[in-house]
Amino acid sequence: MKLYIAEGNPQCVKVLAALELTGVKCEIEAVSHEGERLYPSSLSHSKQKVPWYIISQLMSGHEHNGLFACLHRYLFDISGQKATDATNEWLEWEATSLQPAVLQSLHMVALQGKRVEAAAVMKEPLKWLEQSLSKINSSFLTAEAVSVADVVLWAALYPLLSDSCFDVGELRSVRGWFERVGDLAACQAAANRVLHGKGVEALKTFLQKHPATQTQRRDSPTN
Amino acid sequence: MCQVSGVIKMALRELSSLERFLGLKKPNKYSSQGGKKVPVLQNNNGPALIGLVTIASHLVREAKRPELLGDSAERRAVVQQWLEYRVTRLDNCSKEEVKVILKDLNQYLEDKVYLAGNVFTLADILMYYGIHHIVVELAVQEKERYLNITRWFDHIQHYPGVRHHLPPVVVLRNRVYPSGHY
Numbered sequence: 001m002k003l004y005i006a007e008g009n010p011q012c013v014k015v016l017a018a019l020e021l022t023g024v025k026c027e028i029e030a031v032s033h034e035g036e037r038l039y040p041s042s043l044s045h046s047k048q049k050v051p052w053y054i055i056s057q058l059m060s061g062h063e064h065n066g067l068f069a070c071l072h073r074y075l076f077d078i079s080g081q082k083a084t085d086a087t088n089e090w091l092e093w094e095a096t097s098l099q100p101a102v103l104q105s106l107h108m109v110a111l112q113g114k115r116v117e118a119a120a121v122m123k124e125p126l127k128w129l130e131q132s133l134s135k136i137n138s139s140f141l142t143a144e145a146v147s148v149a150d151v152v153l154w155a156a157l158y159p160l161l162s163d164s165c166f167d168v169g170e171l172r173s174v175r176g177w178f179e180r181v182g183d184l185a186a187c188q189a190a191a192n193r194v195l196h197g198k199g200v201e202a203l204k205t206f207l208q209k210h211p212a213t214q215t216q217r218r219d220s221p222t223n
Numbered sequence: 224m225c226q227v228s229g230v231i232k233m234a235l236r237e238l239s240s241l242e243r244f245l246g247l248k249k250p251n252k253y254s255s256q257g258g259k260k261v262p263v264l265q266n267n268n269g270p271a272l273i274g275l276v277t278i279a280s281h282l283v284r285e286a287k288r289p290e291l292l293g294d295s296a297e298r299r300a301v302v303q304q305w306l307e308y309r310v311t312r313l314d315n316c317s318k319e320e321v322k323v324i325l326k327d328l329n330q331y332l333e334d335k336v337y338l339a340g341n342v343f344t345l346a347d348i349l350m351y352y353g354i355h356h357i358v359v360e361l362a363v364q365e366k367e368r369y370l371n372i373t374r375w376f377d378h379i380q381h382y383p384g385v386r387h388h389l390p391p392v393v394v395l396r397n398r399v400y401p402s403g404h405y
Contacts, residue, residue: 070300070301070303070304070307071300073299073300073303074296074297074299074300077296077299077300078296083280083299083303085272085277085280085281088274088276088277088280088281089272089273089274089277092273092274092275092276092277092307092310093273093274095307095310095311096261096274096310096311099311
């Protein structure tokens with residue numbers, strides 16, 4: 001299996017963290033995000049489909065060569081952690097509600113320096129997460145052990161919540177959970193590999209080349 | 224608000240059609256979450272489940288049809304990819320987006336019978352439900368331009384027990400299917 005990761009793609013954090021955590025062996029190749037070079041010709045169709053995702057190449061000649069969007073699920077699946085109703089629910093929320101807000105917020109922070117507005121965009125999803133976490137009795141989202149849901153949500157939020165200037169209010173439960181997941185060596189390594197300790201700044205070039213998606217426009221209060 | 228309630232009604236109708244397809248005897252109770260157009264499954268034996276894909280996957284497992292979610296890790300990931308595509312890209316997409324989606328999907332289906340390759344899965348069902356309102360509006364020429372989508376769509380709408388709440392879309396088979404295959 002070979003994984004192509006685009007420099008500065010915020011989505012790479014979740015896949016790299018999942019890879020480290022599950023211990024799945026995989027060759028990683030960093031590619032630039034310049035047009036076609038990112039995409040081996042056999043995967044070219046995937047480019048338009050979900051530009052945000054990382055492309056992976058499974059065993060050569062495999063029917064699903066080019067599988068990319070749900071790689072984090074795949075990694076947990078082959079390492080023996082099956083999807084449950086609880087993980088599905090969190091992953092669906094991440095994809096439909098959290099991710100559009102995160103991307104919009106990242107654009108505002110990295111390209112426009114609008115931290116206050118960016119924090120406002122995150123208010124609603126973070127409130128939902130805070131409410132949900134405050135009702136949970138376990139250390140992580142779905143159990144006492146970390147799951148794919150924790151890794152994916154943590155990775156989505158990492159570029160924003162690790163920025164000390166990004167003020168989203170108190171959010172005690174979110175902060176506690178965010179630190180527990182972030183303490184895992186796998187998550188630290190993944191974040192460093194993508195952000196190089198530079199925070200949102202490291203994502204700037206990538207974000208410039210990937211303007212707001214349709215999902216963001218839809219959720220944008222100005223539209 | 225009208226539009227929101229229309230979307231949630233569609234999602235709920237979709238879930239009850241899926242229940243019937245799966246042969247689940249007791250219909251479930253659904254509601255929607257706040258002002259959002261997200262379906263919620265009220266579960267007597269546990270906490271409520273939120274989200275179309277989450278609920279649909281739950282129903283499939285309840286009906287003991289796990290193969291509809293994929294029979295291998297690779298296929299499961301491909302199925303999930305399309306389920307995610309449905310709720311993140313297809314739902315509420317703009318007019319310009321529709322063209323991109325049709326072009327991509329048509330290209331993707333060029334060498335495939337179903338979305339996950341050669342087996343029918345939940346991805347086909349939810350993508351069919353989600354794209355129906357787009358395909359129903361296509362002119363004859365457009366149906367021919369997006370030949371692979373039309374073929375796949377026609378195949379799924381004739382798949383036993385899938386269509387239920389949706390009207391059939393007329394497809395001129397002699398154009399869509401090469402001569403000799405029909």
